[in-house]
Structures are given as C-alpha cells and as structure tokens.
Amino acid sequence: FQKQVKRTHAKHHTAEAVETYYQRYLNGVMKNAAAPVLLELANEVDFAPSLMARIVLERFLQEQEQAAPSKSLINSMLRDPSQIPDGVLANQVYQCTVNDCCYGPLVDCIKHAIGHEHEVLLREMLLEKNLSFIAEDQLRAKGYDKTPDFILEVPVAVEGHIIHWIESKASFGDESSHQAYLQDQFWSYWNRFGPGLVIYWYGFIEEL
Known part of the structure; x- marks a missing residue:
C-alpha cells in the first residue's frame, strides 16, 4: 500500500x-x-x-x-x-x-516506540558483550547531526568485515526502504565513521 x-x-x-x-x-x-x-x-x-x-x-x-x-x-x-x-x-x-494503518501521528508514535525498544535491546546486547560504544544522544550532544545509533569505540569484525558503527532498524529491509536509508543516512555514516552494520530486526530481502 x-x-x-x-x-x-x-x-x-x-x-x-x-x-x-x-x-x-x-x-x-x-x-x-x-x-x-x-x-x-x-x-x-x-x-x-x-x-x-x-x-x-x-x-x-x-x-x-x-x-x-x-x-x-x-x-x-x-x-x-x-x-x-x-x-x-x-x-x-x-x-x-x-x-x-500506515501514516499519520499515531503510526509515527508507535513506530518511534518500537524503534526505541529495539535500540534499548541492542544497547543491552553490546553491554553484555563488554563492547565500548558511544550512543546517538551522546554524539548529538557533541554536535554531530546525522549519527548512527551506536559508534563502537573499538571496531569489531563481523563475518570477516570490520565495523565501526551499528544502526538499528525495527522494520523489514526491502529494496526501496534500504535505498532511501542509504541516501538519507548510511552513506553519510560510512563517509564519516567508516564501514558499519545495519540490523533489520524483521528480516530483509536477500538482494540487499
């Protein structure tokens, strides 16, 4: 729709x-x-x-x-x-x-709440693994405008790839939404902080 x-x-x-x-x-x-x-x-x-x-x-x-x-x-x-x-x-x-069901202030509010819930879950996972990170709110306080949810203070390897940041998306990653995120967010994160990891909590299409 x-x-x-x-x-x-x-x-x-x-x-x-x-x-x-x-x-x-x-x-x-x-x-x-x-x-x-x-x-x-x-x-x-x-x-x-x-x-x-x-x-x-x-x-x-x-x-x-x-x-x-x-x-x-x-x-x-x-x-x-x-x-x-x-x-x-x-x-x-x-x-x-x-x-x-798709647009408007009520839907925005629900999306925001679900997004925040998954960010908290990811934060707990990082703490469990003893990974040091800087969260988005701390980065914004330092004057950064576009920032991922978490920047790792010490980069880690995931499936052979070194990652510097993690972005949480409480949604399904299809081609159109991923392309929009690339243009609006991911490329600027890559240019500023290096390669990172995007988590689509509800799965994604294999072609991404």
Whole structure:
C-alpha cells in the first residue's frame, strides 16, 4: 500500500484534485456533519486517510488565513486536532488519523516506540558483550547531526568485515526502504565513521 501511495502521491496533490477533495468534503459535511466524510473519501480514491486529512486541512487553513499555512502548524494540528478552529473538521481529521494503518501521528508514535525498544535491546546486547560504544544522544550532544545509533569505540569484525558503527532498524529491509536509508543516512555514516552494520530486526530481502 505504501509503495502505491508513493506512486500516486503527486496526482492527489494537483490543484484540481485538492479543490475536488475540498468541495466534496464541504458538500459531505453539509449533508451530514457526523458522517466520516473524509475517511470515506480517502477510501474511495484509494489514498491514505491521514494524507487526505492533511490535504483538506491545508486547503481549509489557506482559505482562513489567505496564505499558505506552515508545515509545523499543520503537523501540530494533525497531532492534536482540538487545535483546529473548526469543530467539524477537527472531528473528521481525528477519524482519519486513528483509522490509518500506515501514516499519520499515531503510526509515527508507535513506530518511534518500537524503534526505541529495539535500540534499548541492542544497547543491552553490546553491554553484555563488554563492547565500548558511544550512543546517538551522546554524539548529538557533541554536535554531530546525522549519527548512527551506536559508534563502537573499538571496531569489531563481523563475518570477516570490520565495523565501526551499528544502526538499528525495527522494520523489514526491502529494496526501496534500504535505498532511501542509504541516501538519507548510511552513506553519510560510512563517509564519516567508516564501514558499519545495519540490523533489520524483521528480516530483509536477500538482494540487499
């Protein structure tokens, strides 16, 4: 589903599509404000509910403020719909975020919690093996921006490869996510700290 959303993302954000969705939302809540108008619309056009909520919320705020709203304002309202100045829209946005299995603030929160849990597990394993390391929070305190979860103070060999750092990913490693991580994180880690190890806790495809 996420791959499909990435492929079709642009078509849902054209000016025509945004206007169509907004007008359908307005017409829908005019007929029945309690109905899950936005959620049903998202399902009908096969688009993630949280992303549909974002589109309509942004369009609503644009109309209210006569200017493009900031990304931080939209994110804040998606996390806490009670901040939205229109009660009906606030309820519609809330319905979308709690019924979205792939995107949105609730999913982000769950992913963050699972990711943290696996980092703690990895930290315990390193301590058990008496491996000295510097953790990500310590590195950030030193002013590093992009850092792996753990840098080994003394490099170790894993299956014949010397590694200087370890990154924990509480996910499955497929080609598209691995390529994205390479561009966004792994190459910069390699360039700065040398070769490292990435752990995909839920497995990975053999081609990686």
